[in-house]
Amino acid sequence: MATLSTQMNIIVEKTKNLIQLCDALQEENDLLKLEVQSLQVAFQTSTDKVKQSEEKLKAMAVAKSLEEPNTDNAAINEKILDTKQKINDFVREIDRCIGLLK
Structure with missing residues (x-):
């Protein structure tokens, strides 16, 4: 049977190994x-x-839709x-962003 001193040395070595492993895992985690x-x-x-x-x-779609010359009044409306x-969607989005900044 191993002596108390031998067992204590084994425990110390295993503890050192666990500490090294813990340090390595902490570095990897970081x-x-x-x-x-x-x-x-x-x-x-x-x-x-x-x-x-x-x-x-x-914005480009809006600009393009306004540039088309061959449209009737219903289409224009x-x-x-x-x-x-x-525009209302843009204003709501701007208001939401301002609210997030407060």
Whole structure:
């Protein structure tokens, strides 16, 4: 049977190994947290770019619809209503963003 001193040395060595493993896992965890933050920033940037592109597309569609010369009065009135609706959507979105900033 192993002596008490031998058993104590084994326990100390295993404890040192566990501490080293814990430190290594903590470093890996910190690196993964940084990677997650980086990916979140990249995702948010991409999302913002998509929203900006969608807004530009809407604005271009509105501008194009107003440029078409061969339309009748009913179509013009419909386009005016559509344009007003889009402007209202933009205003609501701006109000929402202002509310988030407060």
